Amino acid sequence: MDEFDLIRRFFTRPPGLQTRLGVGDDCALLVSRPHRCLAVTVDTLVGGVHFLPEIDPVSLGHRALAVTLSDLAAMGAEPAWALLALTLPEADAAWLEGFAQGFFALAERYLVDLVGGDTSFGPLSVTVQGLGWVPEAGALLRSAARVGDWICVSGPLGDAGLGLKMCKGELAWSDEGAVARFLRPMPQVELGLALRGLAHACIDVSDGLAQDLGHILAASGVGATLVWDDLPLSAAVRRYIDETGDWRLPLCAGDDYELCFTVPPERALDLERDLQERKLAWHRVGTIEPQPGLRLRKGNQVLDFPPLGYRHFR
Numbered sequence: 239m240d241e242f243d244l245i246r247r248f249f250t251r252p253p254g255l256q257t258r259l260g261v262g263d264d265c266a267l268l269v270s271r272p273h274r275c276l277a278v279t280v281d282t283l284v285g286g287v288h289f290l291p292e293i294d295p296v297s298l299g300h301r302a303l304a305v306t307l308s309d310l311a312a313m314g315a316e317p318a319w320a321l322l323a324l325t326l327p328e329a330d331a332a333w334l335e336g337f338a339q340g341f342f343a344l345a346e347r348y349l350v351d352l353v354g355g356d357t358s359f360g361p362l363s364v365t366v367q368g369l370g371w372v373p374e375a376g377a378l379l380r381s382a383a384r385v386g387d388w389i390c391v392s393g394p395l396g397d398a399g400l401g402l403k404m405c406k407g408e409l410a411w412s413d414e415g416a417v418a419r420f421l422r423p424m425p426q427v428e429l430g431l432a433l434r435g436l437a438h439a440c441i442d443v444s445d446g447l448a449q450d451l452g453h454i455l456a457a458s459g460v461g462a463t464l465v466w467d468d469l470p471l472s473a474a475v476r477r478y479i480d481e482t483g484d485w486r487l488p489l490c491a492g493d494d495y496e497l498c499f500t501v502p503p504e505r506a507l508d509l510e511r512d513l514q515e516r517k518l519a520w521h522r523v524g525t526i527e528p529q530p531g532l533r534l535r536k537g538n539q540v541l542d543f544p545p546l547g548y549r550h551f552r
C-alpha cells in the first residue's frame with residue numbers, strides 16, 4: 239500500500255453539499271457563505287508530547303479532530319471542513335482503519351467534511367486544520383471579557399489530567415471516566431454555538447483553567463477571582479485530592495477541552511434558560527474584576543494564583 243492507495247482507502251469519503259470538490263485534486267473547493275467570517279485553526283499532535291506513544295489509533299483519530307473542533311467551538315464557530323496532515327512510521331492497515339474510524343465518527347457527528355491533507359513517512363505526528371463559520375460580528379473573542387462578568391465553565395475540571403496520570407501508571411487506582419476524558423475529549427461545539435450573542439469572552443481549556451483563563455484576562459485587560467467551592471469536580475478528582483493533597487490539579491492540568499466563558503450578569507437568566515433548553519451544562523466559578531491577576535477564594539483565604547499550566551519549551 240503506497241501513499242495514494244492509503245489516501246484513497248482510508249481518507250476519501252463522499253463530502254456534503256458545502257464542498258464542491260474534496261480529496262483528490264491539487265486543492266479542495268469549498269462553497270463559501272456571504273456575510274460570514276471563516277474561522278480557521280490548526281493543531282499538531284506529536285507522539286510523546288501530546289499523546290502517549292502506545293495510544294490506541296481510534297482514540298488518536300478522535301482526539302486529533304476533537305482538539306481542532308474545540309478551538310472552533312471556543313470561537314462560537316460552526317465546523318464545516320477539516321484537513322489532515324499525517325506523518326506515519328509505517329502504513330499499517332489495521333492502525334489506519336482504527337485511526338480513520340475515530341476521526342470520521344466525530345467528523346460525521348458534526349457534519350465536518352475531510353477535504354484534503356498530506357501524507358508522508360516519518361515519526362508519528364498528526365496535524366488537523368479546521369474551518370468553520372461565524373457571523374461577521376458574532377465570534378467569541380478572548381479580548382471581550384468585561385468587569386462584573388460571571389466566569390463559567392462547561393464541565394468538570396482535572397479529569398483528563400487525572401486520566402493521563404492513570405495511563406502513565408502513576409496512581410495505584412484507575413477510573414474509567416477520567417481515562418476516557420483524557421483519551422477521547424468531546425469538543426463543546428453545541429455550547430459554542432449557543433453562546434453566540436450571550437457570552438462575552440470564551441476559550442477552550444486545553445492547558446489548564448488557570449493558564450487559559452489567564453489568556454482571557456491578559457487579552458481583556460482585567461483580573462479575576464475564582465471560588466474553589468464552586469469548581470465542578472468529579473468524584474475521582476475529589477478522591478485524588480483527598481489522597482494526595484494536590485488540590486491544584488483541576489486548575490493546572492490540561493486536556494479537559496471544556497469551555498471557559500464570561501457572561502454579563504444581566505444575561506445570566508437568558509443563559510440559564512437557553513442552555514437548559516439545549517440540555518447543556520454550565521457552572522459559575524468566579525467573577526471578572528478590575529484588579530489585574532488571578533485570585534482564588536479557598537476557605538476564608540484569597541490566594542494569588544499564578545496562571546500555571548502546560549507550556550512547550552519551558
Ligand code: ADP
Binds near residue numbers: 260353
Ligand atoms: P499534492 O502533491 O498536490 O500535495 P498529494 O499527493 O499530497 O497532493 O495529495 C493528493 C490528494 O490527497 C490531495 O487532494 C490531498 O489534499 C489529499 N490528501 C493527502 N493526504 C491526505 C490525508 N491524510 N487525508 C486526506 N486527504 C489527503
Ligand code: MG
Binds near residue numbers: 355356357
Ligand atoms: Mg501534498
